[in-house]
Amino acid sequence: MRHMKHLCYDNISMADNEQKDPQGPLKSKQTDPLDPLESAYESDVFHGDPIMDDEYIEPELPPPPPASIFQRILKAIPFLIGIIILLLLGYLAYNYFLERNGKGGPADLNYWTLWEDDSVYQPLIEEYQQQHLGVTVTLQKQSVIQYRERLQTHIARGEGPDIFRFHNTWTPMLQDELSAMPNSVMTRAEFKEAYYPVIVEDLSVGETTVGLPLMFDGLVVFYNKDILQAAGFSAPSGDWNEFLLQAENMTVKQGNKIVTAGAALGRADNIEHFSDILGLLMLQNGANPARPNTDAGAGGLVFYRIFAQTPDNVWSLEFDNDILAFAGGKVAMIFAPSWEAFTIAAINPDLNFSTSPVPQVAGSESQVAWASYWAEGVNAKSPNQQQAWEFLKFMAQKESLEKFYKLTAETRVLFGEPYPRRDLVETLGQNDYLAPLAQQGEFAQSFYMASRTYDNGINDGIIQYYKNAVNSLDSGNSPQEALETAAQGITQVLERFNVVIE
Incomplete structure (x- = not known):
């Protein structure tokens, strides 16, 4: 803060002012003593250039001590929380995308079927497509005559379906065409727990699963x-x-x-x-x-x-x-x-x-x-293998098979497509015609003597x-x-x- 002396103008007095004003002496202005600005204005402070007395130099303050590690961590916490929130939102968005579009992204899946009409599959396909935007499934019902040769020929030319039906005894003939089911879809332990031993043996190449059945017979x-x-x-x-x-x-x-x-x-x-x-x-x-x-x-x-x-x-x-x-x-x-x-x-x-x-x-x-039955496989040359397996996982789950049974029963008499899963064996046994299959599933076996496959x-x-x-x-x-x-x-x-x- 600087100190200033009050200064006076030379040769100026109140008397001079009074002589110059013909109207008489000036009335003094009433100032507000409580207003420091106004009081200062009336004083000599603003009536001339101040002459500095002694210049006061404010001493420099020492630098603050460095922040402790704890203080630094406290300051970084809001930033870290923001990063975590962003990552969490990204993760949730990614999972939402996968759920809506299927793992692997959008895909147009071509599915070769054999026995059932498209109307049987369509309600389940529509349900899946609503849950997985960007994934579409197109059905192509095939004739069983020369089906195996036609399937392999189309796959060899790069024109094969993404998903196809095959007989449980065809695994050796289709080893090169069958995609391995990823563990993200179903692990080997889950596969063995869900299905009869004969299904596990028939639909495996080594310790790799290559098919999922939607039915069982024998x-x-x-x-x-x-x-x-x-x-x-x-x-x-x-x-x-x-x-x-x-x-x-x-x-x-x-x-x-x-x-x-x-x-x-x-x-x-x-x-x-x-x-x-x-x-x-x-x-x-x-x-x-x-x-x-x-x-x-x-x-x-x-x-x-x-x-x-x-x-x-x-x-x-x-x-x-x-x-x-x-x-x-x-x-x-x-x-x-x-x-x-x-x-x-x-x-x-x-x-x-x-x-x-x-x-x-x-x-x-x-x-x-x-045992003699048909299963669903994925083309090993398909660019949409992950999406195809995800769809088959949906079709093969318990709730979907129950719907599939009802849908097939509507187009037939007596019963629908027999369940292949162990956790549906009691339900299968409630039908008089299918009860023997429920009783025999655990000890059924198969061999390459299955009739009516037309496999040539x-x-x-x-x-x-x-x-x-x-x-x-x-x-x-x-x-x-x-x-x-x-x-x-x-x-x-x-x-x-x-x-x-x-």
């Missing part, structure tokens, strides 16, 4: 309730020896001609699923269908043949087809996958029939059933050799001779598709 026994009740039976026996006796009891003949057959087994030409039945008997008898030229293999073939062996035969070549014969009420029991129920009901809606589990070998330590490959090749073996018995060949020839051909087929049998 052999069951179809039986005519009226014929069994008339013979005093409530259901087919679960023991093979007793089953044979039931079949003999229900067979009606006129001379050597069978009028009503007890069961359709023993032949290869007029039994729609003979290879599945023979494969089942081989496995139940402890034989390896890949190398049937053993005593166990011969035992399985002999037992199968008994049902058509005269003079006590219960089935013959006089019948055109076992499915047609059963629908016409001419045979008491047949073996077929559950889906043949639709064929039978379409031919004869009034037929009183049901299903039961396949018989087992008496005294066997373990039970064996037969591993199944059709092996089935032909077994058909020749069955028919060669009519020419006098022994079961061992028949299976020795079959084994050589089966080995060639397996080698062609790089299948190694332990």
